[in-house]
Amino acid sequence: MTMTSPQVAAPTGEATPAGRTTRRTSRRASRRSWAGWWFIGPFMAVFALVFLAPIVYSIYLSVFRNQLIGGTAFVGLDNYARALGDAQFWSALGRVSLFLAVQVPVMLFIALVVALALDSGRLYGRSFFRISVFLPYAVPAVVATLMWGFMYGTRFGLVGNINQAFGLNLPSPLSSELVLASIGNIVTWEFIGYNMLIFYSALTVIPKSLYEAAEIDGAGQLRVITAIKLPAIRGAIVVASIFSVIGSFQLFNEPSILKSLSPNTISTYFTPNLYAFSLSFSGQQYNYSATVAIIMGLITMAIAYAVQVRGMRKER
Amino acid sequence: MIKTLTRRGLLQSSAVAAALALGFTACGGGGNAAPQQTVSSDAVEQALQKGGKLTVWAWDQSLKKVAEGFEAKYPNVDVNLVNAGTGNDQYTALQNAISAGSGVPDVAQIEYYALPQFALSKSLADLGQFGAADLDGTFTAGPWSSVRAQGGVYGLPMDSGPMALFYNKELFDKHGIAVPTTWDEFLEAGRALKKADPKAYIANDTGDAGFTTSMIWQAGGKPYQVDGTNVGVNFSDEGSTKFAETWQKLIDEDLLAPISSWSDEWYKGLGNGTIATLSTGAWMPGNLVSGVADGAGKWRVAPLPQWEKGATSSSENGGSSLAIPAASSQAALAYGFLKYSNVEEGVQTRIDGGAFPATSKDLASEKFQNTQFKYFGGQKANQIFAESAKNVPAGWSYLPFQVYANSIFNDTAGQAYVSGTKLKDGLTDWQKASVKYGTDQGFTVKE
Numbered sequence: 001m002t003m004t005s006p007q008v009a010a011p012t013g014e015a016t017p018a019g020r021t022t023r024r025t026s027r028r029a030s031r032r033s034w035a036g037w038w039f040i041g042p043f044m045a046v047f048a049l050v051f052l053a054p055i056v057y058s059i060y061l062s063v064f065r066n067q068l069i070g071g072t073a074f075v076g077l078d079n080y081a082r083a084l085g086d087a088q089f090w091s092a093l094g095r096v097s098l099f100l101a102v103q104v105p106v107m108l109f110i111a112l113v114v115a116l117a118l119d120s121g122r123l124y125g126r127s128f129f130r131i132s133v134f135l136p137y138a139v140p141a142v143v144a145t146l147m148w149g150f151m152y153g154t155r156f157g158l159v160g161n162i163n164q165a166f167g168l169n170l171p172s173p174l175s176s177e178l179v180l181a182s183i184g185n186i187v188t189w190e191f192i193g194y195n196m197l198i199f200y201s202a203l204t205v206i207p208k209s210l211y212e213a214a215e216i217d218g219a220g221q222l223r224v225i226t227a228i229k230l231p232a233i234r235g236a237i238v239v240a241s242i243f244s245v246i247g248s249f250q251l252f253n254e255p256s257i258l259k260s261l262s263p264n265t266i267s268t269y270f271t272p273n274l275y276a277f278s279l280s281f282s283g284q285q286y287n288y289s290a291t292v293a294i295i296m297g298l299i300t301m302a303i304a305y306a307v308q309v310r311g312m313r314k315e316r
Numbered sequence: 317m318i319k320t321l322t323r324r325g326l327l328q329s330s331a332v333a334a335a336l337a338l339g340f341t342a343c344g345g346g347g348n349a350a351p352q353q354t355v356s357s358d359a360v361e362q363a364l365q366k367g368g369k370l371t372v373w374a375w376d377q378s379l380k381k382v383a384e385g386f387e388a389k390y391p392n393v394d395v396n397l398v399n400a401g402t403g404n405d406q407y408t409a410l411q412n413a414i415s416a417g418s419g420v421p422d423v424a425q426i427e428y429y430a431l432p433q434f435a436l437s438k439s440l441a442d443l444g445q446f447g448a449a450d451l452d453g454t455f456t457a458g459p460w461s462s463v464r465a466q467g468g469v470y471g472l473p474m475d476s477g478p479m480a481l482f483y484n485k486e487l488f489d490k491h492g493i494a495v496p497t498t499w500d501e502f503l504e505a506g507r508a509l510k511k512a513d514p515k516a517y518i519a520n521d522t523g524d525a526g527f528t529t530s531m532i533w534q535a536g537g538k539p540y541q542v543d544g545t546n547v548g549v550n551f552s553d554e555g556s557t558k559f560a561e562t563w564q565k566l567i568d569e570d571l572l573a574p575i576s577s578w579s580d581e582w583y584k585g586l587g588n589g590t591i592a593t594l595s596t597g598a599w600m601p602g603n604l605v606s607g608v609a610d611g612a613g614k615w616r617v618a619p620l621p622q623w624e625k626g627a628t629s630s631s632e633n634g635g636s637s638l639a640i641p642a643a644s645s646q647a648a649l650a651y652g653f654l655k656y657s658n659v660e661e662g663v664q665t666r667i668d669g670g671a672f673p674a675t676s677k678d679l680a681s682e683k684f685q686n687t688q689f690k691y692f693g694g695q696k697a698n699q700i701f702a703e704s705a706k707n708v709p710a711g712w713s714y715l716p717f718q719v720y721a722n723s724i725f726n727d728t729a730g731q732a733y734v735s736g737t738k739l740k741d742g743l744t745d746w747q748k749a750s751v752k753y754g755t756d757q758g759f760t761v762k763e
Contacts, residue, residue, distance in 0.1 A: 068716070070758035176735060260576065264523055281408045281411050282411070283723070284411065
């Protein structure tokens, strides 16, 4: 790979661009690269096994079609064409996009506020506060969803109890209109602590001298935040955003578990992942499911990349 | 009496499944001939004595005692009974494990409606290799025909599910409401109950594919036609329309509790008087005893309400077999468990636990017919169930891809329960989605 830039790359071959010397150089380079392979070999083996192989296998699956009657046949890009025209797939994508647009900013904003509060040094019982905000992240998503699902119950759950105690008639959090927001609430609860920790650790490495300088210049807390803290942790914010984008597109656990409580408001194509899951495990359409997964992977990568590019450009 | 119970539809679809599953003779070893016993009973007995760890996926509560008895009889066998979910949830998990090729149980509970699909995908072992074909006559005609298919036996019947109306007598008595004998009376009772107690519902329903098809079955509907690879799906026949119209009223007037069956809320609701009735299969008592302890003594059983006054039509709901996934490495040992549970001592254990057996001998026995259910205040409920089993309309078929069809019921027909969609239109949507899937899978489907 270093060969693309001859000036830097080839200390022995710089004078003679052609002929025997080059061949010798490349032979020597290849001998050298073998030594490198010994070092990265173990990593590459694991990487190929757990990362490349599944992707290659998915792509392989996606160009076939297996029918209960008729068996397996090569269909080229038919599955991709079908997915691009699949209203259920697009509605699932639309739903997670809406989720992304609303839930991620809310969650990251709250996490940021909590991190800034912790970092301000004015908080009493800081480590207790920090651990208790982080605690939900330690609860497995399945358990958290079951717990929230129980609280959302309008008959015997917390919502039901509130209705009873105050004579209210709160709408069911699992109704068609509210179910996405209710899932957003669970995810926010789960991941605020995690994002807070990313922001907080970025905040703690800002040199104290900057704050002292700001104080001498007479800057207030708000000015310190906007002029020093936020620019300094921009990288962390970009990273947290990318994680959240990926997490949103991969939304699965929460709707999948709540579905048993509310089968009609959470469809089998509620999120792209749930759709892929239903296709393969209820419908045995593994090939089409693989196609949906690949397209989703590409879309997720594209958006995560866009977020990164945009975030980093601002930094410059 | 049970012998008249015909499940021709299932026989047909199972036969189709076997006919289609070309090459599904790997286990039988007998080519296309009738099932050949290739593993002797001695070999099964040896496997039982030698022992091992047997993983059983089942949600039926009565199997726990069966497993205990089995372990006592064969001390070297360790049964690991896993509840991997009820119905579709379990099938999803099972499908998952089968495709992954690991974590496949040795024994799985599979309802009759789902057997054709699993047989079609070559996921189950043919029990003919253990001589299961010789069990002909051991089980009642309906369940036996459901597990049999041309050239093979895919499971051993565990129970059957002739339907009946389970009702909370205490609640009905308290409000002076008569137990409904027709679905119109059921609707009236629902209105009266709601008036008397706004928190009580005549039944719970959030849209359940199995229940819906059973109700249409009782009403004389035949939405599914299966003939070879030709499949018909049509929810506009008279039976389906009858159900859709009556149920639409129950939905519109908010008479059905929006509680999903088998949820925690459901168990609670059955015990505390929130849910007044349960129209379901005869396998239910065991679940009530173990899951709804609060209801003991309050509940009774009555014949299923009728679509026409004076009629005696019934239906089947659920009913399961135990099957051995083809991927199990301990098929002989697993078959030993199947036989113990569904033919030998286990049957009585399950009857004692409130299950409704599929073995002719036990159903016909005086002891069974005269069993008093403590849970139902000493009622001889088996007589009602046995009568129901006699009156199931013939000619019903499930789809050879019913598991998938049921999994998308709530995407389509279920919308009637939460939105302005009419149940009739929801059923049409379900029909369209089922047709689309069937066509994708290579069936010739007509609406």
